[in-house]
Amino acid sequence: MNSEKELILNIKDLKVEYRTEDGVVKAVNGLDLEIEKGKTHGLVGETGAGKTTTALSVLDLIQSPPGVIVDGIIELEGKNIRGLKDKEMEKIRGNDVSMIFQDPMTSLNPVMTIEDQIAEVIEYHESGGYKEAIKKTHEMLTLVGLPPKRGKEYPHQFSGGMKQRVVIAMALACRPKLLIADEPTTALDVTIQAQVLTLMKNLRNQYDTSMLMITHDLGIIAEICDKVSVIYAGRIIEHGNLVDIFDNTRHPYTEGLFNSLPNLKDRKAKLKPIKGLMPDPTDLPTGCPFHPRCDYAMDICSKAYPEKQYRNDQHFVECHLYNDDNIEKGGLIKRG
Amino acid sequence: MWKYIFRRFISLIPVIIGVTFIVFLIMNMAPGDPVKSILGEQASPEAIEELREELGLNDNVLIQYKNYFLGLLRGDMGTSYKTKVGVAEEIGARLPTTAKLAVIAILIAIILSIPLGILAAVKQNTWLDSLTMFIALLGVSIPVFWLGLMLLLFFSLKLGWFPVSGASTWQSFILPGVTLGFLSMAAIARVTRSSMLEVIRQDYIRTARSKGVPYKRIITKHALRNALIPTITVAGLQIGTLLGGSVLTETVFGLPGIGRLMIQSIQGRDIPMVLGCIIVFTVAFSIVNLIVDIIYAFVDPRIKNQYS
Amino acid sequence: MTDNRNPVDALKIKKKYKKQNQLKEIWHRLKKNKTSVLGLVIIGFIIILSIASGFIYDYDKDIISQNISERLQFPSIEHPFGTDELGRDIMARIIYGSRTSLSIGFITVVLALIVGGMLGAVSGFYGGYVDNIIMRAMDIFLAIPGTLFAITIVAALGTSTINLMIALSISSIPRFARIVRSSVMTVRDVEFVEAARAIGANNFRIITQHVIPNSLAPVIVQTTLSVATIILTIAGLSFLGLGVSAPQPEWGAMLSSARTYMREYSYMTLFPGLAIMVTILSLNLLGDGLRDALDPRLK
Numbered sequence: 057m058n059s060e061k062e063l064i065l066n067i068k069d070l071k072v073e074y075r076t077e078d079g080v081v082k083a084v085n086g087l088d089l090e091i092e093k094g095k096t097h098g099l100v101g102e103t104g105a106g107k108t109t110t111a112l113s114v115l116d117l118i119q120s121p122p123g124v125i126v127d128g129i130i131e132l133e134g135k136n137i138r139g140l141k142d143k144e145m146e147k148i149r150g151n152d153v154s155m156i157f158q159d160p161m162t163s164l165n166p167v168m169t170i171e172d173q174i175a176e177v178i179e180y181h182e183s184g185g186y187k188e189a190i191k192k193t194h195e196m197l198t199l200v201g202l203p204p205k206r207g208k209e210y211p212h213q214f215s216g217g218m219k220q221r222v223v224i225a226m227a228l229a230c231r232p233k234l235l236i237a238d239e240p241t242t243a244l245d246v247t248i249q250a251q252v253l254t255l256m257k258n259l260r261n262q263y264d265t266s267m268l269m270i271t272h273d274l275g276i277i278a279e280i281c282d283k284v285s286v287i288y289a290g291r292i293i294e295h296g297n298l299v300d301i302f303d304n305t306r307h308p309y310t311e312g313l314f315n316s317l318p319n320l321k322d323r324k325a326k327l328k329p330i331k332g333l334m335p336d337p338t339d340l341p342t343g344c345p346f347h348p349r350c351d352y353a354m355d356i357c358s359k360a361y362p363e364k365q366y367r368n369d370q371h372f373v374e375c376h377l378y379n380d381d382n383i384e385k386g387g388l389i390k391r392g
Numbered sequence: 393m394w395k396y397i398f399r400r401f402i403s404l405i406p407v408i409i410g411v412t413f414i415v416f417l418i419m420n421m422a423p424g425d426p427v428k429s430i431l432g433e434q435a436s437p438e439a440i441e442e443l444r445e446e447l448g449l450n451d452n453v454l455i456q457y458k459n460y461f462l463g464l465l466r467g468d469m470g471t472s473y474k475t476k477v478g479v480a481e482e483i484g485a486r487l488p489t490t491a492k493l494a495v496i497a498i499l500i501a502i503i504l505s506i507p508l509g510i511l512a513a514v515k516q517n518t519w520l521d522s523l524t525m526f527i528a529l530l531g532v533s534i535p536v537f538w539l540g541l542m543l544l545l546f547f548s549l550k551l552g553w554f555p556v557s558g559a560s561t562w563q564s565f566i567l568p569g570v571t572l573g574f575l576s577m578a579a580i581a582r583v584t585r586s587s588m589l590e591v592i593r594q595d596y597i598r599t600a601r602s603k604g605v606p607y608k609r610i611i612t613k614h615a616l617r618n619a620l621i622p623t624i625t626v627a628g629l630q631i632g633t634l635l636g637g638s639v640l641t642e643t644v645f646g647l648p649g650i651g652r653l654m655i656q657s658i659q660g661r662d663i664p665m666v667l668g669c670i671i672v673f674t675v676a677f678s679i680v681n682l683i684v685d686i687i688y689a690f691v692d693p694r695i696k697n698q699y700s
Numbered sequence: 701m702t703d704n705r706n707p708v709d710a711l712k713i714k715k716k717y718k719k720q721n722q723l724k725e726i727w728h729r730l731k732k733n734k735t736s737v738l739g740l741v742i743i744g745f746i747i748i749l750s751i752a753s754g755f756i757y758d759y760d761k762d763i764i765s766q767n768i769s770e771r772l773q774f775p776s777i778e779h780p781f782g783t784d785e786l787g788r789d790i791m792a793r794i795i796y797g798s799r800t801s802l803s804i805g806f807i808t809v810v811l812a813l814i815v816g817g818m819l820g821a822v823s824g825f826y827g828g829y830v831d832n833i834i835m836r837a838m839d840i841f842l843a844i845p846g847t848l849f850a851i852t853i854v855a856a857l858g859t860s861t862i863n864l865m866i867a868l869s870i871s872s873i874p875r876f877a878r879i880v881r882s883s884v885m886t887v888r889d890v891e892f893v894e895a896a897r898a899i900g901a902n903n904f905r906i907i908t909q910h911v912i913p914n915s916l917a918p919v920i921v922q923t924t925l926s927v928a929t930i931i932l933t934i935a936g937l938s939f940l941g942l943g944v945s946a947p948q949p950e951w952g953a954m955l956s957s958a959r960t961y962m963r964e965y966s967y968m969t970l971f972p973g974l975a976i977m978v979t980i981l982s983l984n985l986l987g988d989g990l991r992d993a994l995d996p997r998l999k
Contacts, residue, residue, distance in 0.1 A: 112598075113600055115569065117601055117602060119593065119597055120579060122564070140608060142606075143606075146604045146606055147604065147607070148604070149601065149602050149603060149604035150480055150602060150603035150604035151604055155602045155604070156601060157595060157598070159595060162594065162596065163595045163596055163598070163599045164599065165596040165600065165614050165689065166596070166618065166692070166693070166694060167601070167617045167618055167692060167693060168613075168614070168617075172473040173602075176600075176603060177603040177604065177605075177607060180604050181494075181604060210694070212693070212694050219439075223599070226603065227994070235661075316541060325505075343641075370503040407839070407840060407843050410840035410843070411840055411843050411844055413956045414841070414844070415844070415852055418853055418856070419852065419856050419858045420856075421743050421856050421857065422855070422857070423857075423858065424857040443766070471899075478772050491858075529981065529984060529985070529988075530977075530981070532980075532984060533928075533977050533980040533981040533984050534973075534977050534980075535932055535935050535936065535939075535952070536936070536937050536954065537935075537936060537952075537975065538969070538972075538973035538976065538977070539953060541955065541959065541962065541969050541973065542969070542970075542973065544962075545962060547763065549962070549963055549966075562860070573900065588951070632845035632846070632848075633845060633846070634847045634849070635845050635848065636846060636847025636936075637847050637936075639847065639848070639851065639934050640847075640939065640940065643939070643940060644959075654851070655940050655941075655942075656853040658851070658854075658942065659941065666852075666855050669851050670848060670855075673845070674843065674844050674848065677843065677844070677845055678843055679763065679841065692782050694818070
């Protein structure tokens with residue numbers, strides 16, 4: 057459609073499986089994702105929906121075995137990077153694309169000093185050697201609000217929030233074109249969450265980095281993202297910009313996510329959680345994988361996977377409620 | 393760091409006291425009257441009583457232990473019932489042989505085991521992994537003295553490459569060193585592999601990969617140091633097994649070390665000599681454990697910090 | 701932190717809770733591991749053989765009676781492993797010798813398990829100074845290498861099978877105490893134990909109903925590996941002349957007497973050693989398989 061928009065990352069029809077003794081886990085099932093240059097793209101969904109798997113696929117970091125990227129194209133600035141040799145992939149990791157992980161407690165090497173861990177990424181991608189790298193490391197530490205003299209310390213001497221700052225410094229040290237943040241604040245206290253989020257927002261603006269923000273927290277999406285994709289059972293089921301998703305919610309699942317949020321203003325309002333659990337990834341339901349939990353499920357939902365239906369040139373939804381037949385019959389849910 | 397070493401050193405003292413006390417107590421339970429075995433069955437009651445008093449055998453066991461321990465601190469371990477030489481002198485003469493054997497074995501074990509373990513982990517589920525782990529499994533299943541006998545049979549008796557017995561040349565130590573080292577090598581290689589496999593699944597390894605660090609560097613720089621932590625523990629324990637094994641190895645190869653001295657003394661019911669040998673072994677093991685703990689602190693910064 | 705982002709882990713966790721029966725689950729996984737099944741088969745075969753040997757052979761006639769006319773015969777159809785310096789059939793003695801090694805091994809481990817397990821359970825369950833006293837004492841015992849400790853006891857008390865068993869079980873106690881203690885400590889604070897305590901179950905009931913069943917798995921692994929260590933130590937001590945004494949057949953003792961004739965009659969040193977190795981190997985294979993079955997991630 058929109059050929060003039062500049063994409064930093066374009067994932068097409070990605071399929072990832074974990075092949076274990078106990079069965080094949082279909083984690084990502086034909087996922088499409090387009091991230092525009094300079095934009096922050098939110099990927100939202102429940103635990104086990106395939107968010108992290110998608111992110112790891114981009115950097116080819118899926119643990120193998122058991123993980124296998126079965127199919128799909130991953131384009132970084134128009135160039136396919138899926139299946140690149142390790143050597144070339146290493147040039148991309150940390151340099152063009154870097155990643156912030158969910159749990160800062162476990163994502164730093166416990167036996168290396170903080171500054172060595174940050175300097176390492178600079179050393180590998182920039183010329184100038186160790187001394188230069190350490191100098192830059194100290195600048196990065198200052199940038200994320202940590203005193204450079206603490207660089208000589210080890211991760212266990214830092215709190216969770218400070219560790220996540222270190223991880224951020226590490227991820228941004230080489231000014232990547234794309235930053236993938238996988239639930240960067242989930243493991244932190246609420247107050248620290250806000251600090252880290254503000255820091256990330258400022259640095260993103262300062263560095264003009266494109267970002268893929270993975271979260272299950274719609275509040276973070278509202279705070280920081282331009283575009284939103286909702287993922288369910290390894291597929292994007294609804295996508296649009298912030299206004300599309302927040303004010304013109306279409307998919308019953310997305311609607312369910314909003315209804316699961318407590319309303320601070322109206323404390324009498326009842327929570328309406330989505331019933332049931334994520335489907336078993338070894339044995340996904342036929343048709344639309346959401347239909348067993350969907351309040352609006354129809355006959356067709358268990359039989360065929362719904363096509364993409366576009367509301368405008370960006371906002372689409374994969375749901376049978378919006379196919380032509382149903383719209384003509386007036387089966388469309390009325391909203392906003 | 394010094395503070396840590398000092399603290400660990402202090403904590404060694406009760407262990408050494410405890411260990412020597414237990415050993416002393418057990419050896420004290422030995423049946424038979426040592427005085428009679430010195431003077432012979434026909435000795436007069438007066439002579440026996442006199443010697444009992446002289447040896448301090450009429451004191452209660454705690455006082456006897458206290459005297460023994462104080463002697464130990466001065467390097468006095470008593471006198472052999474049989475040969476009448478000082479126990480400490482006899483052990484001192486045998487020590488270099490046992491020390492040489494142990495050092496060769498430890499070097500063989502450590503130098504070979506860690507690279508093999510890493511290799512097996514990195515090449516997990518390949519023939520290389522299977523082969524390495526099969527050899528390691530054999531290594532932990534072969535009785536050390538039988539391995540010694542087989543090597544002796546083949547290399548010394550059949551091929552004549554090495555001397556059959558004694559400790560006169562450096563060649564005398566090669567087969568015993570290999571025999572003793574093989575067992576520990578196998579055990580350390582196995583634990584290196586499994587801790588390496590555990591470590592390369594950790595989040596921080598994924599972080600390192602996400603930084604673009606080449607795989608080889610990840611293994612040598614990020615994974616190895618973490619994997620070494622359990623490896624060091626097992627290596628420390630292995631040295632205990634190795635000291636026990638040295639008794640068997642010395643016996644098989646006829647090396648005149650402390651282990652053989654101990655066995656000969658047991659057969660001759662020479663209690664002070666046996667006690668001295670066991671004490672030397674256990675104290676050596678405690679010191680090795682101290683060294684292991686210090687190495688630990690160098691590898692894992694978290695340990696050191698508990699003490700500062 | 702419970703991390704169930706990874707779908708594979710999530711699946712494992714789910715499976716774990718679906719099947720509450722831990723032992724059944726372990727057996728299920730163990731069956732898939734060919735080498736450990738092989739270990740189980742071999743050790744099973746050795747156990748059957750050792751029981752059967754009591755019926756096959758007459759101890760006085762086949763095992764210990766000397767027959768000088770047939771001494772030092774090389775392996776033949778009549779004597780597949782040859783005969784020893786007193787004309788006894790080596791194969792018969794090796795097979796019969798399995799009784800010695802296995803029975804001492806199992807009895808010793810059971811003794812160590814009972815004493816060590818109780819100490820560990822008490823230590824882990826009560827914590828505090830009780831834990832401190834018990835574990836420091838265990839540390840001191842652990843500070844003496846196992847073989848040396850066994851040698852010490854045998855040297856003091858004299859060589860007999862009973863003393864050997866006492867020596868070996870004492871040196872195995874600390875390891876069991878540690879394992880049981882750490883399993884107990886992890887189980888102690890788990891919710892269902894707290895729940896049991898909340899509804900007024902007494903300590904004894906909690907220990908027998910909850911703690912022991914849950915520490916069973918690592919104990920089984922340690923038991924298997926300890927039997928191996930103990931059989932090796934028995935052989936070692938007997939080789940040194942401090943273990944099982946003549947004429948009772950024992951593999952290490954057989955090797956000790958074979959040593960004298962090694963130059964001309966090397967077959968004598970071959971078979972007893974192989975018997976030890978195969979036994980230990982099968983126990984190790986089984987132990988490894990059990991450990992992997994308990995921790996499937998490492999495979």
